Amino acid sequence: DEAQLEAGFQATIDRKDRIEPRDWMPDAYRRTLVRQVAQHAHSEIIGMQPEGSWIGRAPSLRRKAILLAKVQDEAGHGLYLYSATETLGVSRDELTEMLISGRQKYSSIFNYPALSYADVGTIGWLVDGAAICNQVPLCRTSFGPYGRAMIRICKEESFHQRQGYELLMTMMRGTDEQRAMVQESVNRFWKPALMMFGPPDAESANTEQSMAWGIKTHTNDELRARFIEMTAPQAEALGVTLPDNELDWDEFWTVVKGGGPCNEQRIAHRKQAWDDGAWVREAAAAFAGLDTSSPRG
Numbered sequence: 001d002e003a004q005l006e007a008g009f010q011a012t013i014d015r016k017d018r019i020e021p022r023d024w025m026p027d028a029y030r031r032t033l034v035r036q037v038a039q040h041a042h043s044e045i046i047g048m049q050p051e052g053s054w055i056g057r058a059p060s061l062r063r064k065a066i067l068l069a070k071v072q073d074e075a076g077h078g079l080y081l082y083s084a085t086e087t088l089g090v091s092r093d094e095l096t097e098m099l100i101s102g103r104q105k106y107s108s109i110f111n112y113p114a115l116s117y118a119d120v121g122t123i124g125w126l127v128d129g130a131a132i133c134n135q136v137p138l139c140r141t142s143f144g145p146y147g148r149a150m151i152r153i154c155k156e157e158s159f160h161q162r163q164g165y166e167l168l169m170t171m172m173r174g175t176d177e178q179r180a181m182v183q184e185s186v187n188r189f190w191k192p193a194l195m196m197f198g199p200p201d202a203e204s205a206n207t208e209q210s211m212a213w214g215i216k217t218h219t220n221d222e223l224r225a226r227f228i229e230m231t232a233p234q235a236e237a238l239g240v241t242l243p244d245n246e247l248d249w250d251e252f253w254t255v256v257k258g259g260g261p262c263n264e265q266r267i268a269h270r271k272q273a274w275d276d277g278a279w280v281r282e283a284a285a286a287f288a289g290l291d292t293s294s295p296r297g
């Protein structure tokens with residue numbers, strides 16, 4: 001009966017085993033996983049926009065090739081994570097529709113503009129660095145497909161973080177203008193990067209349950225603190241100063257609710273790409289003999 005199923009499910013989690021797609025799971029566990037994994041996937045895809053806007057303006061072929069590889073990686077991360085979400089019985093079409101209609105979220109960080117070339121390095125160093133801090137523990141998340149996707153993603157994120165740091169180090173060894181550009185970029189991205197870890201634990205509606213279900217193994221504040229501790233010596237070695245860690249949570253919630261500098265532009269861009277690609281999806285489905293009339297098509 002249901003109580004026995006629930007007990008078996010929790011025992012699996014308590015002994016740190018994985019829950020697999022075919023296992024029985026509480027509806028609420030399934031719902032919060034669809035919510036978090038889809039949001040993670042959406043973040044990867046939306047994150048291609050700020051970085052992609054600098055591919056055509058990279059200062060050398062080497063920098064262009066590295067940035068191209070990184071943006072391509074993000075698309076792949078989105079693919080792994082949408083595939084993990086689909087094992088929970090929801091289609092990519094539905095997920096994309098929920099993103100575009102605002103019923104699903106993506107990481108707040110991508111609602112800030114990438115204004116200078118130094119931002120390409122800062123995003124690699126701080127945004128991918130924060131993502132690594134959050135994603136390494138997710139390699140041990142209780143839902144099998146999500147944890148396994150994280151292992152490959154974390155390896156690629158490490159390359160993203162290193163290339164960003166190396167880009168900034170090169171600029172710091174350049175002219176005064178380049179050093180000033182790096183510091184200005186860090187000043188803009190430091191606090192939004194800290195907000196990637198979510199609201200303070202006291203305002204986190206999902207953390208307690210996600211910890212009980214082994215979806216999260218650390219709280220938002222724990223990972224934020226770990227990231228700050230990890231990053232401070234790197235900033236020192238780079239020769240930049242980090243702004244203070246006082247975060248404006250009103251700003252955070254405004255951005256999460258759609259009021260950030262780039263929210264509308266990001267969703268409009270995503271919708272345009274989705275609409276422009278409809279003919280490819282229909283042609284591929286027709287070729288495969290799939291019925292495209294149903295949403296799962």
Ligand code: 3HC
Pocket residue numbers: 035036039040043044047074105106107108109127128131134195196197198199203204205206207210220256
């Ligand atoms: N941006 C947008 N929404 C956020 C957010 C953020 N930075 N932090 C929290 N929220 C939302 C949550 O989704 C939740 O709203 P919901 O219940 O409607 O979904 C609400 O704010 C309260 O936050 P909680 O702490 O209760 O929510 P979670 O338990 O889901 O924790 C999280 C938030 C820590 C971001 C968690 O969802 C998580 O670890 N997600 C996986 C990691 C992830 O999404 N990373 C994206 C980073 S970008 C990236 O990876 C691309 C790379 O290339 C840099």
